[in-house]
Amino acid sequence: MAEASQSDDDLSIPRAALNKMIKELVPNVRVANEARELILSCCTEFIHLVSSEANEICTKQQKKTISPEHVLNALDSLGFGAYREDAQAVLQEAKAVAAKKRRGSSRLENLGIPEEELLRQQQELFAKARQEQAQRDQQQWFQMQQALQQQQLLQLQQQQQQPIDSQEDYS
Structure with a gap:
């Protein structure tokens, strides 16, 4: 039953x-x-x-x-x-x-957060991303400058050693 x-x-x-x-x-x-x-x-x-x-x-x-x-x-x-x-x-x-x-x-409506607040948060994230990218770009520039300086220093050292080496060959 x-x-x-x-x-x-x-x-x-x-x-x-x-x-x-x-x-x-x-x-x-x-x-x-x-x-x-x-x-x-x-x-x-x-x-x-x-x-x-x-x-x-x-x-x-x-x-x-x-x-x-x-x-x-x-x-x-x-x-x-x-x-x-x-x-x-x-x-x-x-x-x-x-x-x-x-x-x-839409999923945005289901979040319960006003659209203005979501837009503000999005702008903050964009600004933070731009700032982080600028810092990475700056670090890369400094690293490239250091690499160039090291390369120039090596070239300068090589140039300074060449005349000495060539003078030793003549003696």
Whole structure:
């Protein structure tokens, strides 16, 4: 029996969501647990009924994916045409939310840091990088100068030794 109830729970609306809906719709009314269970069963059955009808409509049209239009047609077919306008409004709202998420969703928004602060931090990092690069360039210049001075010193020493060597050859 526990296995069957687990299966039923998997195919129903979460109780927390149902309780929230009830509280929003009738805030000043107490609802008995048995009534909540009945509402849950009705909601689950309604979803099964509409999705099954939408699946049949989809199959008749030789489609493999149930579209929103199939669901709207299922509402009409089952005699729930009065809900069509509400369902279309929910569909439009869901499309708008999805479009907004696609447009505006970025990791920067999820950081919780204002854009101005991020820009300031970026400028600081750029300035620090420029300063470090300038220091590296300066060190390289000094090293090159030292290498040139050493090379010139070696050349000078070699030039000074050559006349001495050449004078020794003549003696």
